[in-house]
Amino acid sequence: MTDREKPIGVFDSGVGGLTVAREIMRNIPKERIVYFGDTARVPYGGKSKETILRYSRQIVRFLRSQEVKAIVIACNTASAFALEELSAENDIPVIGVVKSGAKVACATTKNNRVGVIGTRGTISSGLYTELIQEINPQIEVIGKACPLFCPLVEENWRNDDPITKEVTERYLGELREKDIDTLILGCTHYPLIRSIIGQVMGEQVTLVNPAYETACQLRALLQDLHLSNNQPLQKDEQPHRFYVSDAAESFSEFANSILPFEIRDAKKIPIEEY
Amino acid sequence: MTDREKPIGVFDSGVGGLTVAREIMRNIPKERIVYFGDTARVPYGGKSKETILRYSRQIVRFLRSQEVKAIVIACNTASAFALEELSAENDIPVIGVVKSGAKVACATTKNNRVGVIGTRGTISSGLYTELIQEINPQIEVIGKACPLFCPLVEENWRNDDPITKEVTERYLGELREKDIDTLILGCTHYPLIRSIIGQVMGEQVTLVNPAYETACQLRALLQDLHLSNNQPLQKDEQPHRFYVSDAAESFSEFANSILPFEIRDAKKIPIEEY
Numbered sequence A, B: 001m002t003d004r005e006k007p008i009g010v011f012d013s014g015v016g017g018l019t020v021a022r023e024i025m026r027n028i029p030k031e032r033i034v035y036f037g038d039t040a041r042v043p044y045g046g047k048s049k050e051t052i053l054r055y056s057r058q059i060v061r062f063l064r065s066q067e068v069k070a071i072v073i074a075c076n077t078a079s080a081f082a083l084e085e086l087s088a089e090n091d092i093p094v095i096g097v098v099k100s101g102a103k104v105a106c107a108t109t110k111n112n113r114v115g116v117i118g119t120r121g122t123i124s125s126g127l128y129t130e131l132i133q134e135i136n137p138q139i140e141v142i143g144k145a146c147p148l149f150c151p152l153v154e155e156n157w158r159n160d161d162p163i164t165k166e167v168t169e170r171y172l173g174e175l176r177e178k179d180i181d182t183l184i185l186g187c188t189h190y191p192l193i194r195s196i197i198g199q200v201m202g203e204q205v206t207l208v209n210p211a212y213e214t215a216c217q218l219r220a221l222l223q224d225l226h227l228s229n230n231q232p233l234q235k236d237e238q239p240h241r242f243y244v245s246d247a248a249e250s251f252s253e254f255a256n257s258i259l260p261f262e263i264r265d266a267k268k269i270p271i272e273e274y
Helices: A018-027 A049-065 A076-089 A097-108 A120-125 A127-135 A149-154 A162-176 A190-201 A210-224 A248-258 B018-027 B049-065 B076-089 B097-108 B120-125 B127-135 B149-154 B162-176 B190-201 B210-224 B248-258
Strands: A008-012 A033-037 A070-073 A094-096 A113-118 A140-145 A182-185 A206-208 A240-244 B008-012 B033-037 B070-073 B094-096 B113-118 B140-145 B182-185 B206-208 B240-244
Touching: A008 A018, A008 A049, A018 A033, A018 A210, A018 A248, A033 A049, A049 A070, A049 A076, A070 A076, A070 A210, A076 A094, A076 A097, A076 A120, A076 A127, A094 A097, A094 A210, A097 A127, A097 A182, A097 A206, A097 A210, A113 A120, A113 A127, A113 A162, A113 A190, A120 A127, A120 A140, A127 A140, A140 A162, A149 A162, A149 A190, A149 B149, A162 A190, A162 B162, A182 A190, A182 A210, A190 A206, A240 A248, B008 B018, B008 B049, B018 B033, B018 B210, B018 B248, B033 B049, B049 B070, B049 B076, B070 B076, B070 B210, B076 B094, B076 B097, B076 B120, B076 B127, B094 B097, B094 B210, B097 B127, B097 B182, B097 B206, B097 B210, B113 B120, B113 B127, B113 B162, B113 B190, B120 B127, B120 B140, B127 B140, B140 B162, B149 B162, B149 B190, B162 B190, B182 B190, B182 B210, B190 B206, B240 B248
Parallel strands: A008 A033, A008 A070, A033 A240, A070 A094, A113 A140, A113 A182, A182 A206, B008 B033, B008 B070, B033 B240, B070 B094, B113 B140, B113 B182, B182 B206
Antiparallel strands: none
């Protein structure tokens, strides 16, 4: 296998990062993916930097054993806490959702008022605020934790659901009064209720989907490094592989609800041994 | 310190077990409590028996280092997977929520139709079903997973909340048609929305709160073993101590929303070293 044909490693604390894998499949369809979801140790939000770094290093060791050519950190928490270290420690490119999302939000806002929605862990850590203000200290970042969005998405109560609509209105009501013109979907699950979030926020607010932005950044990076796969994937090939640390069944169920093909066998591996 | 004055060890995968600690405080107010919440490794539901047993043994070693006179497993999953082993391995009494809840449900039902609500992990494992049918194989157990209840409770959208009401109606609608006369609140968070669950199910259904039943079982057990504390707690004493494995702040926040006194300092300890 040439370097160009090697897969992309994508990891997340659980199922949410599949929205990032999905954007990679859509936007760079010739690339193979090895996905790892740390379903035994989910959620990462709320855990310390030290713990997240230890977990992320184990996962990177596993992904490298699968001969990946680049690594995408699809988890917001791991992306914020471990991107710098993992980049420095590895001789293959490592990118993360938070930085991709923050960059695009900075380029998008015209009134320098950016909203971020995410899990309680993501919002209280201020990780998007920090990255955005490193790029442009003039930008004011308004965060709002929406802890119910993930379980609503996992319950498959998505865009047309009246309960999800009501929860969205309650969460975003106060954000609407803050005069933001850009809103970052700061959790990997949120693109799956993107249209309801867009309806509630109104047309004047641009939604930034870090999953999509990360796929675009990855495509550009692979081109720059001459690592893009040029060969179309074979029809009879199963180009993507899925691994988890626990309970493979419920992972496959969620995956099948959002991916355009059926995952039959997410494989469980003992991640603590890596 | 005499044996009678020693504290009760209570543990859970996270914050939920505080409802069990609260019932102990209410029903056996002279007892001291050492609480451990495994917030770094929450949730336990979905993890394998082997993993849960390893975690539970570490926690018991920690609690015993605090010289507890008895141990209460407040976590449904740990209670189902580890009670037998922990009881056999320790020379102090060990009791768990699942067994206490199952026993009382069996004694309560008249038509031999018992409902159980809990997390996806608790329901799919069938742990209540197994214990109930060991006691009385005639009883039919109807389980229903309610994954949104925990985040709703943690969001503090409790009994009077219209969204919580709507979610409860959707989850319990199908249970209402199953002709059950007894419903087990099979997750430590659910007693905090007990009244809304009761309203939706109607008066003909008796709710069983395993947290309360466990406190009653503990009181009887301490009396039998002559281990009840007879001395009233001192006014200036801080009788209860709280430990966690990660992120002590968010633990204290939830604790303060349900306990009748303020916890200032949940202490973080390295549980993996025990």
